[in-house]
Amino acid sequence: MYDVTVTDIILKFLSEVYIFAINWSTVMEHLLDIGKPGHALDLLSKFNEFRINQQYCDFIIKAGEKEIFVHKCVIAASSEYFAKMLNHDTKENMLGKVDLKHVDPECVMTCIEIMYTGQAYFPIRKTEELMYVAHLFGIDKVCDAMSLLLEKNLDVDSFFDTRYIADKYFCQQLQEACRSFALDHFHSIMKTSAFKELEFDFLEDLISSDDLNVLDVIKCKASMIWVNDDLDRADQLFDLLKHIDLEKIPVYYRKFLSQQPTVAKSTEYMMQIMKSLPEKSDLEASDYKGDCTPSIIMANPEVSRLTSFDIDRKSLTEQRHFKYTDSMSKFNAVVVMDCYIYVIDINYDLYRRNFLENDSPWRKLGCAFPRYYIVVACKSGKFYLANDYPNRFLAQYDTVNNKWSKLPNKQPKVVWSAYTISQDKLYAIGGYDLFANFVRDVRCFNFSTSTWSVGPSLPSKRAQASACTYNKTIYLLGGKIVNSDSDSEFDSDSQSESEYVNDILCLPFDESIWTLIPVKEPELERSKLSTYCIGGKIYICGGYCDDFQPCSSILEFNPKTNLLSTMIDLDSHDLKSLNHEVYAAAITM
Structure with missing residues (x-):
């Protein structure tokens, strides 16, 4: 049988006193809230003031002839690019300076201002350059904000440049927005000169989509415009036209198609056209002008x-x-x-x-x-x-x-x-x-x-x-x-x-x-x-x-x-x- 000694009793008492003291100290703690969002904004605003006055700056970003004084802690917290650079004994970290080549100084300055303030004005003409710098710096929030802005201002004139940016920088949401816009405004887009530069896969995706709400004759006309711009594309014409219902194309335009050299290269499709034509018709072959809107x-x-x-x-x-x-x-x-x-x-x-x-x-x-x-x-x-x-x-x-x-x-x-x-x-x-x-x-x-x-x-x-x-x-x-x-x-x-x-x-x-x-x-x-x-x-x-x-x-x-x-x-x-x-x-x- 175990005998309880005086030492055991003292140790048990001391442990209970210690636990009580810990609990008491916890109970006596209070949260002092000075306004979390406001404090963060004030702190960032002060850092920006230091940046403008070149106070406590410990790093220089050179873009072209422009030198921008910044704080390592701010740019490392805002940019994946700078975080990796300053987290190791790189040459730039040791020198306290980085020389950026082939970047637009104005766009670099815009990104720095966004790091410090969360916003900045930029020239519309430099949209692509700013997206490049933001993508280089790994500032996802800037890339996302740029994508939303481009999507909001998407129209027929900006469509092709916006889609180029979306594809180049893998902006998936913007890519989907461009595709939806193309489906909704196909008739207008096909009338632009840039339409002829579309890649085949994208054009076929549009023409074959159930969401393309245009007449089949317009799909056919668009396919002919694209192919006739480069006769080397003639072999791809059938791959486009197979998504089009010939019976829904006016007879006069089907006759016109049967006379086109690019169509004649596809024996299979030519046979389909000839089979769809009526034996007798007083309609003359004519191109579809698209003058009449739905x-x-x-x-x-x-x-x-x-x-x-x-x-x-x-x-x-x-x-x-x-x-x-x-x-x-x-x-x-x-x-x-x-x-x-x-x-x-x-x-x-x-x-x-x-x-x-x-x-x-x-x-x-x-x-x-x-x-x-x-x-x-x-x-x-x-x-x-x-x-x-x-x-x-x-x-x-x-x-x-x-x-x-x-x-x-x-x-x-x-x-x-x-x-x-x-x-x-x-x-x-x-x-x-x-x-x-x-x-x-x-x-x-x-x-x-x-x-x-x-x-x-x-x-x-x-x-x-x-x-x-x-x-x-x-x-x-x-x-x-x-x-x-x-x-x-x-x-x-x-x-x-x-x-x-x-x-x-x-x-x-x-x-x-x-x-x-x-x-x-x-x-x-x-x-x-x-x-x-x-x-x-x-x-x-x-x-x-x-x-x-x-x-x-x-x-x-x-x-x-x-x-x-x-x-x-x-x-x-x-x-x-x-x-x-x-x-x-x-x-x-």
């Missing part, structure tokens, strides 16, 4: 004049040179294909004129089938019209051969469906049945087999909506619905019980269920509307906000962000041609 052509049944909305400039213009001839009546439908605008007047006479030529006359092509109600879709030199009353059929007009034909009747017969073309099929979505009841059915016409089939049904019965296709996805916008718990396609749901909807439905080509996209602001509630997909955005115009009030705004829907915005309010423009219902619309290139 626009929406609008008209109404009350006047004989068209109005265009320039999407890029967000401007509305009354097209006086589009005035109809005296022999033409008020119109019934309008569509644009290739370089032509087609009009069917209320007498069912079909007219055409070249909208690229201001002096081009209207040409009467003959008489269309009677009682056309709406232009529903366009595809490969053909457009399709729905004749809902009294015969209910779809008709096809071949613009190359000036020939009308009927498509096989769809069953069951439905009116006021929404139409769009996706994956070589014409979709007829929703509408009214023979008894004016809403339906949710979707019918698909296969152009290859000339047969109708059943598609994925809508989640609710809908009519008077509009549909368009973007990136292999069908979008159904607006219209009216009848809420019903029944699964039957043909319940007795009358139009009088309908309500306007403020949502968008979408159907990817490889899925069988429609997805709902809610819309907050602005309101989409309108029926009998027109929708067009231009450059990756969906534009909505015309239609009715209630049973008697035409809608006066043009809306833009971005499928990538699911955001809806107002482009322009027609009521705020004094245009006589839009004082009535916008009856039809079409897009131009």
